[in-house]
Structures are given as structure tokens and as C-alpha cells.
Amino acid sequence: MPSTRKAFRAALLHSLADPAEVGIEASYEYFEDGLLLVENGRISALGPASELLPTLPADLDIVHHRDALITPGFIDTHIHLPQTGMIGAYGEQLLDWLNTYTFPCESQFADPAHAEEVADIFIKELLRNGTTTAMVFGSVHPQSVNAFFEAAEKLDLRMIAGKVMMDRNAPDYLTDTAESGYLESKALIERWHGKGRLHYAVTPRFAPTSTPEQLTLAGQLLGEYPDLYLQTHISENLREVQWVKELFPERKGYLDVYDHYQLLGERSVFAHGVHLCDAECARLAQSGSAVAFCPTSNFFLGSGVFNLPMAEKHKLNVGIGTDVGGGTSFSILQTLNEAYKAMQLQGARLSPFKSLYLATLGGARALRLEDRIGSLQPGSDADFLVLDYHATPLLSYRLKQVRNIAETLFVLMTLGDDRTVKQTYAAGNLVHQR
Ligand code: GUN
Ligand code: ZN
Numbered sequence: 001m002p003s004t005r006k007a008f009r010a011a012l013l014h015s016l017a018d019p020a021e022v023g024i025e026a027s028y029e030y031f032e033d034g035l036l037l038v039e040n041g042r043i044s045a046l047g048p049a050s051e052l053l054p055t056l057p058a059d060l061d062i063v064h065h066r067d068a069l070i071t072p073g074f075i076d077t078h079i080h081l082p083q084t085g086m087i088g089a090y091g092e093q094l095l096d097w098l099n100t101y102t103f104p105c106e107s108q109f110a111d112p113a114h115a116e117e118v119a120d121i122f123i124k125e126l127l128r129n130g131t132t133t134a135m136v137f138g139s140v141h142p143q144s145v146n147a148f149f150e151a152a153e154k155l156d157l158r159m160i161a162g163k164v165m166m167d168r169n170a171p172d173y174l175t176d177t178a179e180s181g182y183l184e185s186k187a188l189i190e191r192w193h194g195k196g197r198l199h200y201a202v203t204p205r206f207a208p209t210s211t212p213e214q215l216t217l218a219g220q221l222l223g224e225y226p227d228l229y230l231q232t233h234i235s236e237n238l239r240e241v242q243w244v245k246e247l248f249p250e251r252k253g254y255l256d257v258y259d260h261y262q263l264l265g266e267r268s269v270f271a272h273g274v275h276l277c278d279a280e281c282a283r284l285a286q287s288g289s290a291v292a293f294c295p296t297s298n299f300f301l302g303s304g305v306f307n308l309p310m311a312e313k314h315k316l317n318v319g320i321g322t323d324v325g326g327g328t329s330f331s332i333l334q335t336l337n338e339a340y341k342a343m344q345l346q347g348a349r350l351s352p353f354k355s356l357y358l359a360t361l362g363g364a365r366a367l368r369l370e371d372r373i374g375s376l377q378p379g380s381d382a383d384f385l386v387l388d389y390h391a392t393p394l395l396s397y398r399l400k401q402v403r404n405i406a407e408t409l410f411v412l413m414t415l416g417d418d419r420t421v422k423q424t425y426a427a428g429n430l431v432h433q434r
Contacts, residue, residue, distance in 0.1 A: 095237065163185060193228065219261045392419055
């Protein structure tokens with residue numbers, strides 16, 4: 001194959017480490033006039049334009065974005081494909097919201113044509129918002145995951161997904177059985193896990209909707225294939241936490257249910273964790289598991305406020321998640337805006353560089369993919385964004401007043417949304433252009 005070499009000139013910014021561990025200044029790299037080189041779908045170099053330009057062949061096309069910032073693609077560590085059609089549903093908290101809106105909406109995915117239609121809308125929406133990798137819940141129907149992976153494969157996206165396993169406490173039209181959930185998951189793993197840039201996640205919805213038999217088989221699956229992911233929900237809502245206590249009286253608490261069925265580990269992502277206690281955070285961190293912090297959802301469903309400082313204290317891996325359709329936006333920028341407010345409510349500060357980290361390298365670390373995505377480090381997959389400083393009149397005016405990249409970044413995260421994402425690249429290919 002002939003080598004394809006592309007060069008992009010703009011301001012460049014990426015995370016190098018967690019600001020909570022190394023301090024803000026050492027946590028990022030920024031080139032005000034930078035150059036990014038891409039070869040065969042990977043980043044091959046980055047640095048100041050003044051240093052790299054003289055090393056390039058004279059005939060190489062250089063795409064110059066003025067008044068724009070190149071960052072790594074965003075990573076959404078928790079989102080639901082079959083809830084695209086019910087985002088912004090009025091009036092309920094978690095358990096009633098599931099019964100009133102979520103389950104009926106997810107039931108439509110029994111129809112493969114519907115699954116294909118929504119997978120297409122969903123992926124376009126991710127890309128227009130600059131999300132190049134997501135950890136995705138399908139519905140209980142395998143066709144929801146087949147449709148998603150087929151669409152993601154066509155664009156060579158790095159994506160993680162799984163079919164929901166749910167064999168109790170849900171309507172009959174939406175449940176599998178311990179055995180069928182296991183076999184259907186296994187068939188999807190055989191077909192998709194490790195194909196191109198696709199990965200499979202074993203996906204028990206949450207403890208209340210799986211029998212002990214199903215949770216046992218979920219744990220068994222994780223042992224049967226290397227590098228499988230696990231995704232589920234934990235301690236999102238107080239009524240939910242109480243219900244888990246009633247369903248599993250023999251366990252010490254919510255996390256202990258998952259621990260007992262051997263669902264914790266380096267590729268396990270637990271969504272929400274709003275009501276986790278100190279000891280549970282410590283156990284999650286010790287097991288190498290990660291939590292998806294989903295602020296727009298936590299506010300919208302009235303679930304509570306995630307304690308990021310406690311997670312940091314335990315060095316627990318945390319990624320950011322939109323949790324659409326409990327969350328109210330596909331935009332990671334808007335999700336970071338709400339994350340900032342969640343910290344304000346706790347008297348804490350979320351620095352824009354910590355936010356950048358959560359949305360990129362921190363998400364990649366939560367997913368154990370930091371050698372492939374989450375930064376602009378040479379060797380990484382060329383999944384990156386061009387963010388437009390003039391996306392809206394207000395953004396353009398506001399950015400005239402900023403003094404440094406910290407302020408620029410913070411304003412992008414406060415005022416920015418899908419309009420801010422001028423271009424999205426995946427594996428070096430342009431997959432979205434505004
Ligand atoms: N807990 C169990 N299922 C769900 C879901 O679909 N969304 C959210 N936010 N929480 C859940
Ligand atoms: Zn969720």
C-alpha cells in the first residue's frame with residue numbers, strides 16, 4: 001500500500017498526564033502554531049510548525065487551520081444507542097424513567113431496519129460532536145449491536161459495544177434468559193471482538209435486571225476471551241441502591257454484588273457511581289476498574305452529584321460519559337460544562353486541563369487504550385478534532401478577550417457544542433465536516 005502522508009497546521013493541545021497526579025503545568029502539551037503529521041492512519045509527528053516545516057518535502061500539502069485548535073478525539077465512556085429517540089424525556093427519576101420511557105423505546109430494536117436507521121443517526125451524532133470512541137450500550141437485541149458495529153466498521157472507528165443482558169425485572173418483550181443472553185453475547189464476541197478497531201463489552205444492564213445465574217454467566221464470559229470489556233451501572237439513584245440491597249441481602253453492598261460475580265477488573269466500566277462510599281471507591285481502584293462520570297444525566301434524572309475528589313483520592317480511573325438518553329447532550333464539551341458545575345456544587349474546582357484529560361487521555365486510560373487513543377503522541381491512531389474559534393458569534397467575541405490557552409480551553413468547554421467541531425478525523429480519515 002502506498003503511504004498516505006498528511007500534514008495539519010493549527011494550534012495543538014493534548015494531555016500528557018492526570019493533573020491530579022502531576023500538577024496542571026506538567027499535564028499537557030501545547031503548540032500555539034503546531035504541525036501534526038499523519039501517516040497511514042497514525043500520528044507520525046507533532047511539534048512546533050517552525051521546527052517541522054523545514055523537514056517536510058516541498059510538494060506535501062499542508063492543511064492550515066487558522067483560529068482553530070486540534071485536540072485528540074473525545075472519548076465517551078458511557079452512552080446508550082437505543083435511547084437516541086428518547087433523549088430529553090420529561091418528569092421521572094431513574095426507575096420510573098426506565099419503565100415509562102426507556103424500555104418502550106428500546107423495544108423498537110427488535111426490528112433490524114430500525115436498528116440500522118438509528119445506528120446511522122447515532123454515529124453521525126457522535127462524530128459531529130467530536131466523539132471518536134464510545135463505550136456503547138445496545139438494547140437486549142443482538143441486531144442493535146450488529147447494526148452499530150457494521151456502521152462503525154465502515155468508517156474504521158474505534159468503538160466498544162455490547163448487547164444488554166437483562167433476564168428479570170423488565171417487561172417480557174425486553175428480556176433474554178441467562179442462557180440466551182450468554183449465547184447471544186458469545187456469538188457477537190466471535191463476530192466482532194478484535195475485528196479492526198472494534199471491541200466487545202459484556203453488558204449486564206444493572207444488578208436489579210439480572211438474576212444471579214445471569215451475573216455468573218457474565219463473569220464466565222469475561223474469563224473466556226482476552227481483553228473483553230464489561231459495562232454496567234452502579235449506585236446512580238438512592239431508590240436503586242435500596243432495591244439492590246433488597247434483591248441481594250446476602251451481599252455487603254451494591255459493588256459487592258458485582259465483585260462477587262467477578263465483574264470487576266481493568267476493562268470494567270461502571271456508570272455513575274454517585275452514591276459509592278469510600279470503601280467502594282477504594283475497591284474499584286484496587287481492581288483496576290473505572291467509573292464513567294455522567295453529569296448531564298445525574299442532573300437531569302435528579303440522581304445526585306458525583307464525588308470526583310473522592311475518586312481522585314483513591315486514584316480511581318474516571319472517564320466522562322454523556323449517558324444519552326438519560327444524559328441530555330451528545331456533546332462532550334457540554335458534558336464538561338456540566339461537570340464543572342457538579343464540582344462547583346461541592347465547593348471544588350474542575351480545571352480545564354482536568355476536563356481535557358477526562359475527555360481524552362483519562363477516558364483512554366479508563367478503557368486501557370492509552371497506547372492507541374486519547375493523545376496526539378506519535379504512534380497513536382490519528383483520531384483528532386479541529387475546533388473552530390469562530391463557531392458562533394458569541395464564542396468568537398468571547399475568545400477575543402482570553403489571555404492564554406487555559407482560558408481558551410475553558411471558554412470552549414463552557415460555550416462550545418457540536419457547532420464548535422469543525423472537522424473530525426478517525427484513523428486519519430475525515431469523517432465529519434461542518
Ligand atoms: N440503570 C439501568 N439502566 C439504565 C439506563 O438505561 N440509563 C441509566 N442512566 N441508568 C440505568
Ligand atoms: Zn447509562
